[in-house]
Amino acid sequence: MSVRGVLRLGEMQIRVLDMAAAKQHYGTRMGLHEMMTDDDGLVYYKAWAEQDHHSIVLRESDSSGLDHLAFKVYNDATLDELEKGIIDFGIAVEKIEAGIYPKSGRRLKFTLPTGHEMHLYAEKVQVGNSMGTLNPGVLPDEGIVRGFRINGLDHCFIVGPNAKQNLKLFTEVFDFNFTERVCDPDGNELLMFVSCSSRAHDIAFGENPEPGLLHHASFRLENTQDHVHAADLIGKYSIPVEMNDRHGVTQVKTVYYFDPSGNRNEVFVDGYLYYPDSPLLTWTIDNLAHAAFSQSLRVPESFLGTYT
């Protein structure tokens, strides 16, 4: 009990058009730590505060977008339980042996109703956050926290058809909590946010005709000042910014920007503390401006229609 089952979004593999530009973006500028390049040229990154070996994997391709997303679960037995649940839900599951994905234990691989490839795994090599576990102190050494001062990969927003089936899978099989939704005038959910933690979302779904698309990958910052600092660096590097505002939904303070391949990134901070007995919050589409960007009430057209 307490925090068990599915723990967190632990990995996203993202396609980029130009690896050198992507490495400058995710590594030099955002400040993620480059951990390794594998035999196929994929590059692996972690944020400094993460314990596991990596959370972001970049693959050079002629199209941008998301190869897969992967959640870490509590332990190996959880994988067995979830495998049964996914199959009962009507989704085929492929079992991937340990080591096929570098530094990773065995995985369950399947396709979400929205057309996204998703993995579940219980083990990944832990390399720690550089501070050790004996008298660790409170701050890593100078230079470890760098660039945008990102603490970790946090969540993602994906779009595709049958988004409500994703909701059903995540809430009924994965035991996520349904936290917030944006509805059309008939009360149909257009955007759905679900949580497996004490934050208001660990993944979100939007209805979209084309399957398998990524709205954004989101990274967690530590405090408001670091949010300002990240936004300043984004401007310094002339990285394209879509919005810098607060979401009504989840209440996080956000900056949306694009990597050189057009994949949307987010850095955010804050957001309310969520518990399973927190009420489901509903936003109506006529209140979209307050739901989306609650400070400026401006919703760029791109935000509702640009995916990779």
Add this chain to the structure above:
Amino acid sequence: MSVRGVLRLGEMQIRVLDMAAAKQHYGTRMGLHEMMTDDDGLVYYKAWAEQDHHSIVLRESDSSGLDHLAFKVYNDATLDELEKGIIDFGIAVEKIEAGIYPKSGRRLKFTLPTGHEMHLYAEKVQVGNSMGTLNPGVLPDEGIVRGFRINGLDHCFIVGPNAKQNLKLFTEVFDFNFTERVCDPDGNELLMFVSCSSRAHDIAFGENPEPGLLHHASFRLENTQDHVHAADLIGKYSIPVEMNDRHGVTQVKTVYYFDPSGNRNEVFVDGYLYYPDSPLLTWTIDNLAHAAFSQSLRVPESFLGTYT
């Protein structure tokens, strides 16, 4: 799965020597919202962001200290499971009917190995955070967030004999995670921190010959600036301060102060994000200064020996 079982510290009933002074402290100054006074004169408070009817209960008495602490659990079925576990652990459980404790569903009542009265409950009347659940926005109306700008009751630190039995009960029966510990030179745990959330502690235990004592009740703030603001108000009201520093353990930024009855309170902010696969952190007693107050490395004698 995900966040299930025991959810959070939902209630502390604290004895105060003078109710008028206590109401000024917890209500007027700290800014908790007074919700009701019951027939026995007990006064009930909630922090603005909490959904449930109350989290702090004050009872006038000729001694200060803790009457009971209570955790909220996921649902009624959880109570049944936990009841069995507690009894199997060797602790007697008293079943309290719904309504005996105001606004509360049925409770399990039992005594911790350290001598503290503890309750578990699955239901409490929800009154919300004033923002509603339909297009709630991101900020309550002017005046709702006031005083120390406290968001919620967060955790407590209790001391007594057999503290390691508390650890065993919480980790084995309640499925809490063991997050951090301070050990003597022989590796025996002196202070133990456990979590049922993605924060580094929801309750902590210290070994002490006298049973049933309270080290502190802790309240959560929203950001660093509010932490400074609370510390400024504490000084403005000449409330006795023990320390204003950062803990090495849990990494929270803290202020310790005393209510007029001598009960220790804490307001804090920050702390790292904890997951069940985060490593157990160990501090050795020769590093107590870094573990306790990592900025000033000063550990007041009172901090290690003053309880109510």
Add this chain to the structure above:
Amino acid sequence: MSVRGVLRLGEMQIRVLDMAAAKQHYGTRMGLHEMMTDDDGLVYYKAWAEQDHHSIVLRESDSSGLDHLAFKVYNDATLDELEKGIIDFGIAVEKIEAGIYPKSGRRLKFTLPTGHEMHLYAEKVQVGNSMGTLNPGVLPDEGIVRGFRINGLDHCFIVGPNAKQNLKLFTEVFDFNFTERVCDPDGNELLMFVSCSSRAHDIAFGENPEPGLLHHASFRLENTQDHVHAADLIGKYSIPVEMNDRHGVTQVKTVYYFDPSGNRNEVFVDGYLYYPDSPLLTWTIDNLAHAAFSQSLRVPESFLGTYT
């Protein structure tokens, strides 16, 4: 020496179309303190931390815009010196007796080259910041700091013809320092920022064919968190926002929004520490995005052409 001569922008009289709406905006929402209404119906406001009786005066009219701006100077002798300087500069000066403007000592009244009415005065009734001068403490009582948590009126940006003559008047007669400028490809100044303090601007000028227009009135916040809080309130009240970003020029973190009459307001925080030996900073018009809104690099058309 040290800080002498012209001290600060001490007063702006702003025309509003509907006084009730304006009072809700500047008083209830922004949180300025309403100090009095005079016989002509003008309403006087101060920010909580200001010592003088008022800094903002609202006058109901059928057009929005700026009636006058007024700087406070060090003492009465300064007025005599400045009067001579203004006349020598070729501008006529009208002498207004004490008391004509409520709570104010005698004034010099004249028209800037850009067509704006400007006043200088050395005395205004001081009402203090509510904290007293004997053992004042560090925080006013609960409720004094409210709304947007504005500390004071800070600066204004005005546009008109002959803006460079304003620059000449302020730097040569008023001894302001020329801090930053935005230039066209021929090196002509389009936007000019000048300071009489240790901040990077106390007033700014832009070239514009029509005289006497207001770009914005700007209010100072205390810290980054209050900046976020003000932006949240602006959204809560659905106040029209133009931009929320950081200026390259002066480095302040800003939110631009409009009062119900269309007058542009700004709340800001931070900015670098300026000294008279700080170098003049030059921005070229091809770098306008970085100069104007350095995080998003987005310059709304309205920002360059909407005045009242």
Add this chain to the structure above:
Amino acid sequence: MSVRGVLRLGEMQIRVLDMAAAKQHYGTRMGLHEMMTDDDGLVYYKAWAEQDHHSIVLRESDSSGLDHLAFKVYNDATLDELEKGIIDFGIAVEKIEAGIYPKSGRRLKFTLPTGHEMHLYAEKVQVGNSMGTLNPGVLPDEGIVRGFRINGLDHCFIVGPNAKQNLKLFTEVFDFNFTERVCDPDGNELLMFVSCSSRAHDIAFGENPEPGLLHHASFRLENTQDHVHAADLIGKYSIPVEMNDRHGVTQVKTVYYFDPSGNRNEVFVDGYLYYPDSPLLTWTIDNLAHAAFSQSLRVPESFLGTYT
């Protein structure tokens, strides 16, 4: 007018017992930039945001303390005016040619009534803050802001006999403003704070029988989060901390700590905006706790009696 005359504390030359330890403290840990070592082995530092070549000079000696403090003035003519004023005040002035002090124009050298060597100078080589003056942007490159993230040398507190004569010299000859004072029951000033800027102090004086002693050298931080960050680093490096609190006087948020030679340093942030027409604030000695450390109301004995 506006900001003229004496501009700021531009230089402190501090004696240290061990240069290697001092370089680790001021350079590696605090993050000041080492600019040069002169032929006599003196080491010169600047904070990143300062424009001038250096502000801190370290000299190895067998006693710690202050060699001299130096204020920068507006221009060479100011030196002539001040020279006359100092002599008229009854203090002998030595004229030091340009270049005797490295990178510095000519200086006036004299001894304060409290026995401290003070200099005035109008010129020092400017090296800039690394951002240039043409389209400078808002943030320096990664690594420039490091260690404690100090923006600049800010002020100092010195003690000696005849402290009131210092007050008279600074207010009457240097035109500083008398901003705050702590008085004994007879109304005699014990501690005096004066300003030549829009901050509440640029130097402060305390009465003490022994002349020429340093209470502390103070460095300015940019925001509250950096203040927390500096305090965290101070703890990480086990640097001795005296207090981490807010001053009632000047309202700055402070941390006091000691360099390896026992010289007291301060890093601070915030403080109210001061103008020459701000009222003089008076604290009575029975309110010393609120005046000194307004959050904890704890005044360490060392703070009132340990000088170098």
